[in-house]
Amino acid sequence: MSEHNSPLPQSTEPAVGPSQAELKPLRRISKIWFIPLIALSIAVWMVYQQWSNQGPLITISFPTATGLEAGKTKIKTRNVDVGLVKKIELSEDLQGVTVTARMNASVKNLLHKDNQFWIVSPRVTLNGISGLGTLMSGPYINMALGMAGDTSIQFEALEGPPVTPAGTPGLHITLNSDAEFAYKEGDAVIYKGLKVGEIEDTYFNFEERVVYYNTFINAPYHKLITENTKFWDTSGLSVELNASGLKFDTGSLESLITNGVTFGLPEGIPAGEPISERRFFDIHRSYEQASEQRYKLSAEFVILVKDTVRGLHIGAPVEYRGLEVGKVLAINPPELAQTSLIDKRFDIPVVISIQPGRVQQPDNQQGLDYIRQQTLNWVDEGLRASLKMGNLLTGALFVDLQHYQNTEPATTTRLANYDVIPTVGNEFAQITAKISAVLDSINQMKLKNLANNTNKTLVDISQTAESLRQTSQNMDKLLASVEGEKINNKLLLAIENLNKLTQDFSSGSDSYQEINQALRAVQQTLSDMQPLLLQLNSSPNSLIFTDGQGTKLSPKAAKQGESH
Amino acid sequence: MVGLSACSTKPLDVNYYVLSPPKPVEHIKHKDDVRQVKLNKIMLADYLRQSSIAMQVAENQMYFSRQDVWAESLETAILSALLRDLNQNTTIQYSSYQSPDTHTDNISLTIHIESFHASDKSKVVSSGRYWLFDPIKPKKLEKPFYFSLTLEQDGYSHAISQQRQLLSLLAKDIQLELDQWNVTTSQH
Numbered sequence: 114m115s116e117h118n119s120p121l122p123q124s125t126e127p128a129v130g131p132s133q134a135e136l137k138p139l140r141r142i143s144k145i146w147f148i149p150l151i152a153l154s155i156a157v158w159m160v161y162q163q164w165s166n167q168g169p170l171i172t173i174s175f176p177t178a179t180g181l182e183a184g185k186t187k188i189k190t191r192n193v194d195v196g197l198v199k200k201i202e203l204s205e206d207l208q209g210v211t212v213t214a215r216m217n218a219s220v221k222n223l224l225h226k227d228n229q230f231w232i233v234s235p236r237v238t239l240n241g242i243s244g245l246g247t248l249m250s251g252p253y254i255n256m257a258l259g260m261a262g263d264t265s266i267q268f269e270a271l272e273g274p275p276v277t278p279a280g281t282p283g284l285h286i287t288l289n290s291d292a293e294f295a296y297k298e299g300d301a302v303i304y305k306g307l308k309v310g311e312i313e314d315t316y317f318n319f320e321e322r323v324v325y326y327n328t329f330i331n332a333p334y335h336k337l338i339t340e341n342t343k344f345w346d347t348s349g350l351s352v353e354l355n356a357s358g359l360k361f362d363t364g365s366l367e368s369l370i371t372n373g374v375t376f377g378l379p380e381g382i383p384a385g386e387p388i389s390e391r392r393f394f395d396i397h398r399s400y401e402q403a404s405e406q407r408y409k410l411s412a413e414f415v416i417l418v419k420d421t422v423r424g425l426h427i428g429a430p431v432e433y434r435g436l437e438v439g440k441v442l443a444i445n446p447p448e449l450a451q452t453s454l455i456d457k458r459f460d461i462p463v464v465i466s467i468q469p470g471r472v473q474q475p476d477n478q479q480g481l482d483y484i485r486q487q488t489l490n491w492v493d494e495g496l497r498a499s500l501k502m503g504n505l506l507t508g509a510l511f512v513d514l515q516h517y518q519n520t521e522p523a524t525t526t527r528l529a530n531y532d533v534i535p536t537v538g539n540e541f542a543q544i545t546a547k548i549s550a551v552l553d554s555i556n557q558m559k560l561k562n563l564a565n566n567t568n569k570t571l572v573d574i575s576q577t578a579e580s581l582r583q584t585s586q587n588m589d590k591l592l593a594s595v596e597g598e599k600i601n602n603k604l605l606l607a608i609e610n611l612n613k614l615t616q617d618f619s620s621g622s623d624s625y626q627e628i629n630q631a632l633r634a635v636q637q638t639l640s641d642m643q644p645l646l647l648q649l650n651s652s653p654n655s656l657i658f659t660d661g662q663g664t665k666l667s668p669k670a671a672k673q674g675e676s677h
Numbered sequence: 678m679v680g681l682s683a684c685s686t687k688p689l690d691v692n693y694y695v696l697s698p699p700k701p702v703e704h705i706k707h708k709d710d711v712r713q714v715k716l717n718k719i720m721l722a723d724y725l726r727q728s729s730i731a732m733q734v735a736e737n738q739m740y741f742s743r744q745d746v747w748a749e750s751l752e753t754a755i756l757s758a759l760l761r762d763l764n765q766n767t768t769i770q771y772s773s774y775q776s777p778d779t780h781t782d783n784i785s786l787t788i789h790i791e792s793f794h795a796s797d798k799s800k801v802v803s804s805g806r807y808w809l810f811d812p813i814k815p816k817k818l819e820k821p822f823y824f825s826l827t828l829e830q831d832g833y834s835h836a837i838s839q840q841r842q843l844l845s846l847l848a849k850d851i852q853l854e855l856d857q858w859n860v861t862t863s864q865h
Contacts, residue, residue, distance in 0.1 A: 668797075670835070
């Protein structure tokens, strides 16, 4: 046993005996090792596959991370999952949140530079309620695809959903206004009651002190926007009190509670060329103000008002014989001040304009020159300006241009490059002057004599009234007596008739006797019937079965010797 | 037919009587200044205001004949009979209250008859009261009367004749009384 258990002999002599095992050299790598290799290969392939299929990692900057959760919040486009939030961290400047998200590889080429991201969560605005579906599923990040050619992996998110999604057909314009009314994002642009667009965002230019509103007009209404289109405010309820009565105006119901802008072409203005790219438009206060903008050129003059300008406003109409030919441009502008305001004879300069287009002249330089010259000629012929009351309720004034007869000749003067139209006293001053004249006339009358005469006349009238009263009383008495006599006569007649009647029926009269006789006959008949009735009562058949004689008694003669 | 005739009633045999049988009219001419007396309506006791002729059969029992009736109203008949008897005297003119000659200043005669019937004692009686009133004096006389006559024949006809005589007696009594009253008033 020990031999068999002994190690193999170390000699190199060939073995003698039965066949010996042929020794072959061992292989270096076992085939079993292919299995892990294959597994590794598969794993590598899978990792590669995973790596090669995953999209880019993008970062989106949000003001806050309300509702976002790493590993759970999805990024969607048109409700299709295109990414997942991987990490949420504060930005380096601590002013926002940086969200890192892994996008699908399929949207790699869709990460345009102008893609818009925003958090979709339940939202209630004046324009409606949105995002109710996220109440159950939780917020998600929506991605709106942009149109830019370049791609990016860093984006700035919006605070809310964009008013107009990128790619919406329509027209972007910019409105501006220096008025007090203000609009906010989402406010409607209305055309004939239809909501055709929205204000997307606002921008305040500090230098110009003007608010700019980027506005989007939906297709196909954007075709209505032409170079001559005018925009005006239609917010809330517009109340206008004029000579025709009270007038209420409003846009849509939405604009009644929010703000709104409408647009259109003022009457008489050609549409002009359509707009194809962003343009700037002014927002006017009203349609009337917008309409005034249809005339571009105007000849400017100055009138020097000696009376008050209270009630006169910039924009007030300038009328020539009742027709509006221009408007007031400025009241007491500093550059026209001749003397100090506290100077006693300070005339208030008012700049007015006369627009050639309003007086059937071409709206060009030629028409402007003609109007300017014609106005000066008319001044020589007696054209004067005055302030008149346009509205008794508000006391608003307007500038009235009229030809006056017998006016003092005026020389044409200029004031700071403006031609001056001479003025006459305003309406109130004219009325005051007329009243003064009337009062003077009244003062000149001999009122004392007039009063005496009036007193005398009143005394006469009083006496006449007294005599008339007496006459009336007498007439009353006369009428009463006439009436009394008439009544007396009637009464007498009635009494006579009554007497006749009573005589007819009085005791001893024929009627009385006849009636008495008739009654007596009736009474007698009734008495006669009494025995019969008694008999019938006692024996009803006695009328038929008796001879009606009954017991008969009759007077008997006295026997002899009984007579007296 | 026999049955019907047996059931038929025998017609009642009724006798009608007048108080004053018609007589030739004697025109009595009065003087112009004769005194006038107005005879007022006769007032009858209620039991006499019927057409049946009454007869007293006991002290307080009256009998009214069904077959013997007055042909006219008794008060009218009495008025007529009295006027006829009274106007036999030409010194005073009596007239009916219905006469157009009556004047308000005439002496008025008012008679109330309480009984005017026959009795089973073979008598006819008439009693009552009369008044004379002179509006001019003025003066008034009231007097009761009672007259009776014995019946000499049976039957109502004789009894009525006797009743007529009772009225004549009454007329004489009135005339006598009025004459005395006139004398008295004249003396007075």
